[in-house]
Amino acid sequence: MPTCHFFLLAGELTLQVKSPGLEPGASAGLRLLGARARAQDVGEPQPDKAWPDPPKPGPARARPTLVAFELHSRAIPGLEVHLASFPALRKRFERMRGAVREGEMPPTFHDIEGLPQFEGQARTSLTVGPFRHPPTRDFCRAFAEFMMPWTPEEYISIVNETSAVIERVDPHLIFVDTMFSHAMDACNLLRRSYHVLSPLLPSLVCNQNQPLVRRLFRYPMSGTGMPYPLPLSLIPANLLYFVTMIYYALRSKPLNSANAARAARGCPGSYPLMDLTYVSPERTYITPGVAEVDLPFDCPSTLHLCGPISADFVSLRDGDPELATWLDRGETVLMIMGTHFDYDEPLARRVLEGLLGGVDATTQILWKVPNRDELGAVFDEVLTTARDRDRVRAVTWFDAEPAAILEHENVVCYVHHGGANSYYECARAGKPQVVLAQWVDTYYNAVAAEYAGLGVYGNKSCAPDVSSTELSLALKRATSGEDAARMRERAGEVAVKCCEAGGRQRAADIVVGLLGTKAA
Template sequence: MTTPRRILFLCSSDYGQANVILATAHAVLATGSSVELHIASENRMEPQVQDTVRLADKMLPEAAPYQIHFHGIDGISQFQAMSRPETGIMQSWELPLPNFSNASQFMKRFSYGAMPWEPPEVVEIYTQVVKIIKEVNPDLTVVDPLYVPALTAAYNLKLKWTVLAPNTIKDFAVPLQPYAAALWKYPVIGSALPYPIPWYLIPMNAALLIRLVYTMLTDTRMKTATKLLRKSTGDEKLELITLAELGVVKPPPPGVRLLLGMSEDLDYPFSVLPAHVTPCGPIVRPAKKLANVDSELDKWLSKGPTVYINLGTQLAVKPDEALEITLALRDLLDTAEKSDVDDLRKLQILWKMKRKPTENETDQSASSWSGPWKAVRDTLEKEIEADRVRITSWVEADPCSILQSGHIICSVHHGGANSHHEAIVAGVPQVLVPGWIDCYDFGNRVELNGVGVWASKKAAPRWERVELGNALKEVLISERAAQFRDKAKEIAMRHPEHAGRDKAATLILDILDSK
């Protein structure tokens, strides 16, 4: 029997980054190719890898002859590192937008997003990554674009490597657009500016972009990391590789391809596409049928059309923020009750809510509605008692299983790439309350593509009752509701649930075969 070739995936364990890796690994197994897959990440990712293996065993019993081997890395993830108070990133995200002064605070800290680990941590993780590479001896290495130690190792060890990213085309295409379009046409990441950019906001956009580039070019932490890596490895020519060196600020390494979980028809319009970038379409993980995962939830959803609220794995809400959402839902439900459409009068809410406990709470359990959380429950008490509204901290089923159940008529989310893509492939209209960085761009995209509404333009980075309530009613009850539904279904027809990961898997195998 021929010895299988080895593919090594290197990624951070954060859900947004790991998802495309796990989805594509499943798709590679589904091809039945003679390959052995290895995934290296922080230790906390091992359960997700094991879940992927179990799912493959059930869904691909004949096409998955090889297991996925996990290699643990000691250290914290990209998002964990970026979230530390000393980076100032999270504090800058809390500032109201759009606002030049507030957005500038994030631009000044953008280098922490590109490389959030401290220089000694980069060396520690890099050393472990190199050890894993030598142990696995991969025929191809696939790297997460935010995992700086892995990018640096793949480049400096002269591996055959490629990048697999949840990123959008915009991240890499904007610098190549003619007529300095980066300054006036496309909103700067993290700015919360609309698209198209009104003429009077162009100076703000241009100034923010210049501030961001200046931050990246003058960052001393990256220079320190490079110096420490050179000392540790003895390689005086070693170069640190970050997202900036993949075509965002500087030209990408020759020959490296970037496979993106995005499609041209879902992104901003561009005159020029980077030659090293290949859009694969939305990449989502395969999901079991909801009835096979949580039959009780599937039965409950079937009672009426349901609004599904999930603000992602990272965004925790305070009591006052949760109250604004419940007040918006109160307005939606009251309006739906007066509708001539029978289904709207049966409207249900499923809200997976991650709480941010207050300092004075004596009971911080997710089921407690005492203290500052009491008003949240009281606002929807009638519907909660009637089991038309469920607010829970945990749902066993994956978002894809829920969205593809056929019972969800609107997905309310934070504008993360995975949440956007999961709703797109399910053909579900979207209401977005973007929380940070690139999430604002997805607010623009859903409106540009006619599949939803950005519901927090005035209240970013959070939301408020009237604006959110009006957005929900526009998507679900207004004269435009049918247009949102039809457009969402039309786009879903162009992007089947499996298509993105299948294309990424095919391209990875093609790169593996190439010389």
């Protein structure tokens, strides 16, 4: 097979692949010009290939790395895999690259200089920190700034950097992370077609493809935390939120300034992230969702539901045998609130009291607290008995992957912030979950978890804060009684669907299929 280049661009990571003898980018489509690939060249994963050690937990946009290394593991003749992102993501890439067999050509990483999105958002004026915000309130005002956290000069500089990488690699196939607007603009400037890899729930990815009446009268707008389907009493609020978001986007100085700079640079159309929830018939969209974890929606033909895109992980008994032995002692609730979450003393106290109040006296609590060393007084105050001090384990980091911990039979519930990684990992493990939503899409995911019968929206009354009483009640629903029994049964059914969907192997199959189409 001639050499084929695959290239994926992501706000946190970009991926490319090359293949010799094929004319890159001859048209804006994904047509590979050259010999047709043989079935054995582009077919099944190679079972004897070593899969790299999985990266440590991080943003959902680590998925491009997984798809890239899955493609690499298939040893397709002539296939080159390239990834590009901001330098901060190189460490994750290098961890996985280290597992490539000696003598093999590993995927190639390209640095894109500039300010990553999360760092840019940390400079915005959101009133409760760089990420957390109450549902609807405050976020409407900050929405456009949240979506455009760069100055016009910074934005165009990253577009230019990305364009240079694309021209240097000259890939045959490009996938773009859904949040990497610079890459979309770069592709459009260069008249190169691209496809999209999104971590969002599929119903959110194609929200703008749904009939307008359904969008406004049945679906809660992302960031509101309102239930699905919308009750009549909340439809006016949903409509008001829709109009308000448009109003603030149109009046946003950062967004208007960036659009002026984009137009001057020659970038066509509106800011790409304004189409974040629209599926174009001209490109392929890969998501890690399955219908069973989502709200109902009409699926466009170019939107693919692959199931959770996750790495193979070392078993808990191999990765952290001491923790495995501790979990063997009895039922345990696991709590992790994402990569970017720290606690102050009042919040840590409310969470700890809520956890203790939501389970019986024998249930263990395993809690990731990144700044645990600063909160000793809280634990001393709340954990007053030897039994409680023994059954509550608060750690700054896990040596094992969260997915490996979730697989332990004694983990009966997962408390998390509603991020896509956590939501999908828990669904794949078949465990009930309690979602303490914090921002934008996590509110939507919390609503989806309740609708799908997989868990409880555990801070509905006070998000993004946490009430000890509300958390206790949510935990009781998820771990005891008839509600918990129904959730366990439903979670088990959904876990089967997640595994059947194919995950990273299915995502890689889609990429290979697109490469094969170009070779036809």
